Amino acid sequence: MAGRMKGRVGPVATRLLQALPVIAGVVVVSFLLTRALPGDPAVYFAGAAADAGSIAQIRAELGLDQPLAVQFLYYLGDLLRGDLGNSISTGQPVLADLAQRLPASLELTLTALVISCGIAVPLGVLAATRPGSVVDHLCRVLVTAGVSLPTFFTGVVMIYVFYYLLGIAPSPLGRLDFIYLEPPRVTGFLLIDTVLIGDVETFWAALRQLVMPAVTLALFTMAPIARMTRAAMMQALSSDYIRTARAAGLASRKVLFGYALRNAMLPVVTTLGMVFSFMLGSNVLVEKVFAWPGIGSYAVEALVASDYAAVQGFVLAMALLFVALNLLIDLAYTVIDPRIGFGAR
Amino acid sequence: MSAADATRPATQGTLQHIAYVLRENPVTLVAFAMFAVLIFAAVFGPSLVPHDPYASDAARALQPPSAAHWFGTDNLGRDVFSRVVVATRLDLAISVAAVALSFVVGSVLGAAAGYWGGWIDAVLGRLMDTIMAFPLFVLAMGIVAALGNTIENIVYATAVINLPFYARLVRAEVNIRRNAGFADAARLAGNSDIRVLALHILPNALPPMMVQVSLNLGWAILNAAGLSFIGLGVRPPTAEWGIMVAEGANFIVSGEWWLALFPGAALMLAVFTFNLMGDGLRDIVDPRRRT
Numbered sequence: 001m002a003g004r005m006k007g008r009v010g011p012v013a014t015r016l017l018q019a020l021p022v023i024a025g026v027v028v029v030s031f032l033l034t035r036a037l038p039g040d041p042a043v044y045f046a047g048a049a050a051d052a053g054s055i056a057q058i059r060a061e062l063g064l065d066q067p068l069a070v071q072f073l074y075y076l077g078d079l080l081r082g083d084l085g086n087s088i089s090t091g092q093p094v095l096a097d098l099a100q101r102l103p104a105s106l107e108l109t110l111t112a113l114v115i116s117c118g119i120a121v122p123l124g125v126l127a128a129t130r131p132g133s134v135v136d137h138l139c140r141v142l143v144t145a146g147v148s149l150p151t152f153f154t155g156v157v158m159i160y161v162f163y164y165l166l167g168i169a170p171s172p173l174g175r176l177d178f179i180y181l182e183p184p185r186v187t188g189f190l191l192i193d194t195v196l197i198g199d200v201e202t203f204w205a206a207l208r209q210l211v212m213p214a215v216t217l218a219l220f221t222m223a224p225i226a227r228m229t230r231a232a233m234m235q236a237l238s239s240d241y242i243r244t245a246r247a248a249g250l251a252s253r254k255v256l257f258g259y260a261l262r263n264a265m266l267p268v269v270t271t272l273g274m275v276f277s278f279m280l281g282s283n284v285l286v287e288k289v290f291a292w293p294g295i296g297s298y299a300v301e302a303l304v305a306s307d308y309a310a311v312q313g314f315v316l317a318m319a320l321l322f323v324a325l326n327l328l329i330d331l332a333y334t335v336i337d338p339r340i341g342f343g344a345r
Numbered sequence: 346m347s348a349a350d351a352t353r354p355a356t357q358g359t360l361q362h363i364a365y366v367l368r369e370n371p372v373t374l375v376a377f378a379m380f381a382v383l384i385f386a387a388v389f390g391p392s393l394v395p396h397d398p399y400a401s402d403a404a405r406a407l408q409p410p411s412a413a414h415w416f417g418t419d420n421l422g423r424d425v426f427s428r429v430v431v432a433t434r435l436d437l438a439i440s441v442a443a444v445a446l447s448f449v450v451g452s453v454l455g456a457a458a459g460y461w462g463g464w465i466d467a468v469l470g471r472l473m474d475t476i477m478a479f480p481l482f483v484l485a486m487g488i489v490a491a492l493g494n495t496i497e498n499i500v501y502a503t504a505v506i507n508l509p510f511y512a513r514l515v516r517a518e519v520n521i522r523r524n525a526g527f528a529d530a531a532r533l534a535g536n537s538d539i540r541v542l543a544l545h546i547l548p549n550a551l552p553p554m555m556v557q558v559s560l561n562l563g564w565a566i567l568n569a570a571g572l573s574f575i576g577l578g579v580r581p582p583t584a585e586w587g588i589m590v591a592e593g594a595n596f597i598v599s600g601e602w603w604l605a606l607f608p609g610a611a612l613m614l615a616v617f618t619f620n621l622m623g624d625g626l627r628d629i630v631d632p633r634r635r636t
Contacts, residue, residue: 025475029484033491144624148617150567152574153590153609160597160606171598281482285571289594300575303490315487319479326478 012331019327026323030316031075034308035068084316085309089302094313098295102317103188104175105294109283111210112217116275120222121268124229125261128237139226146223151282155216155289162212170208172290180205213290220282221275228271232264239263265336269329276325280318363629373625379618386433396424398431398584407596410603417603420596425603428584429611435585436615439496440565443503444558450504451511452547452554458512459519460542466516473509481506485568489577499578503565514557518550556627563619570612586612 066074078084084094127139155172162169170177175190180202183193191210194203236242237260245255284296291297295314302310367374402422410417416425458466476484488502522528523546531541570587573579579588586608593605 021471022474022478025471026478029475029479030487033487144620145617148563148613148620150570150574150587150590150609150612150616152571152587152594153605153613156590156594156597156605156609159594160600160602164598164600164602277477277480278482280480282571284482284486285574288575299486303486303494304576308490311487311490315479315483315490318483322480323478 012334015327015330019323022323023320026316026319027076027079028072030312030319031072033315034075034312035071084313087302087310088307089305089310094310097298097310098313098317101293101295101298104292105283105287105296107175107189107191108210108213108217108286108292108294109279111214112221112279113275115214116218116221116225119218120225121229123222124226124268125233125256127226127230128233129256131234136230139230143223143227146219146226149219150285151216151220152285152289154219155213155286158212158216159289169212170205172212174291174293175209176202176206177209213286213292216289217279217282217286221279224271224275224278225268228268229264232267233260236260236264262336266333269332269336272329273326276322276329280322367625370625372621376618376621376625379614380622383433383437383615383618386430387437388434390430390433394424394427394430396427398423398427399582407601407604409601416607417601419592419604425589425607428589429586429607432584432586432589432608433611433615435579435583436566436570436587436612439500439569440503440562443500443565443569444507444561446500446504447507447511447561448554448558451508452515452550454508455512455515456519456542456547456550459516460523460538460546462520469512469516473512476505476509482568482571485572486575486577489572494577496578499569499572502572503568506568507561507565510557510561511554514553515547515550518553519546522546522549556623559619559626560623563616563623566612566619567616586615 082095084098086092087094087097090097123135123139123142127133127136130136159169159172163172176182183190183197183199183202186193186196190206191203194200194206242255242260245259246252250258283294284299286292287294287296288300295317299311299314301307302314400423402418405418405422407420407422408418416429419425419428454469458469479487485499485502485506488505489498492498492501519542525546528541528546531545532538536545569578570585570590573585573587574591576591579585581588581592589608590605590612593601593603593608596604
């Protein structure tokens with residue numbers, strides 16, 4: 001076991017190194033977006049009563065009179081110190097705001113991912129084992145309908161049906177109804193923090209708030225996962241090693257889950273990269289619909305208030321999160337399929 | 346044998362194949378019909394709607410759907426049906442413009458990278474990787490925030506996030522054919538590189554590009570509507586599906602469902618149409634890629 005782990009350190013390190021140029025690209029794009037701000041930031045910061053002299057002074061203070069390359073170095077220096085600028089609307093450093101709100105977004109996104117995989121993978125497997133059956137058609141309809149549903153619209157419909165008509169969902173305002181006390185912040189994940197202090201009632205309240213936004217988000221991302229699972233399973237099931245395994249008299253359960261599914265998982269895990277891209281994007285929309293206090297609704301508020309430092313900080317944070325998730329997926333490959341090394345590609 | 350005789354069996358075969366695909370999968374036929382309805386609404390909608398989509402009338406605010414107002418009226422007394430129909434033109438225009446832009450730019454860049462390779466290929470590859478390194482909707486938000494909050498910038502942002510798909514597709518299609526026999530023959534006959542690329546190699550990439558366009562159109566509409574839903578691009582009085590859902594969402598908790606439902610359903614139908622059409626086109630263009 002130790003030997004096997006040691007053999008994997010090389011490829012993993014290579015993959016980590018491969019992420020560096022991508023991060024560099026993300027930082028450059030993020031810098032360019034910051035520089036392309038509408039209007040002159042110096043005029044903006046100087047205020048309405050400024051004359052030409054004080055604007056020039058502020059421009060020099062901000063380093064805006066320097067060549068673009070020098071400005072980029074300043075920007076890099078700020079980034080390394082964790083300085084993303086201050087938010088105009090909250091008055092706090094952007095990094096602190098993002099750190100404060102990130103757990104809410106992560107809790108929502110991860111729950112949605114679990115729901116989505118939990119439904120889509122079995123559905124894809126069922127559709128692949130019974131092509132042309134009712135389940136298969138259901139899968140096809142769901143897949144096509146799922147990607148056509150605008151997330152924000154699904155959210156609004158769910159609020160209408162489950163909150164207004166049926167009255168079984170709590171009011172779609174944030175993570176916790178105001179009658180409950182928020183647990184002391186340990187991880188920032190309400191579901192975990194409430195369990196840590198043993199507060200069952202608040203746990204249920206938080207879970208009830210979470211269900212609707214998470215299902216909304218999951219509906220949108222189920223489609224690519226179910227589609228890929230079905231395609232990959234069909235291909236795996238028609239391959240020679242499955243025929244051999246069947247001919248050798250292995251139990252069909254063993255063939256299906258031990259051999260076919262494990263091989264089919266590789267392309268599915270690849271699709272997860274695209275799924276994350278969708279998910280982080282539609283996260284913003286779902287957070288706005290459900291007034292979820294995550295970084296998505298923070299960015300929407302910042303956009304409305306023309307609070308550009310906050311928006312650019314959000315874009316950079318999301319991009320870095322996405323790079324990290326993709327890295328995680330590639331590393332998960334080595335666990336699923338030991339044959340994969342990163343050096344060859 | 347004349348040229349007409351030579352082409353007739355091939356054309357017939359294609360038509361028969363299309364007819365076969367449509368028979369096998371009537372859903373595709375429905376998709377093309379719905380597409381025709383959308384185009385009709387976009388072209389003739391504004392001159393056919395029963396009410397002025399911008400005329401407010403406080404006396405008939407927030408009325409549920411009725412014979413006079415099929416989709417009801419909104420909080421300012423505007424006719425929701427008229428607004429939904431009129432919005433078709435703007436939504437289609439944004440997405441078609443964005444997809445056309447990324448189609449053209451992506452084709453030129455991808456063709457150059459696939460044909461000449463070398464540093465062009467390397468630079469383009471890195472550039473596309475960088476775009477793909479962002480969650481695409483988030484990148485679009487950042488671009489619109491940086492360039493300014495206008496409809497044109499929504500088009501540019503949507504075009505940028507679609508660019509990698511076209512550039513990569515064209516690059517791959519051109520790359521595998523750059524040394525094909527017919528390309529060598531065209532070069533030997535004295536055609537310039539540009540001419541060989543544009544007239545001999547690129548047309549081969551068009552069928553898969555068409556499928557991509559159809560799938561992308563749906564996605565572009567979703568994207569533009571999402572951006573206007575969070576308050577980017579389209580300004581309030583304008584009739585546009587995304588912003589209408591956003592406005593209607595404020596009334597959903599008090600039970601006025603028709604404000605958000607109808608524009609949302611129109612949006613869904615449009616995206617659904619383009620996705621189905623994309624699947625159908627794929628069946629027609631390449632039967633092997635069916636999933």
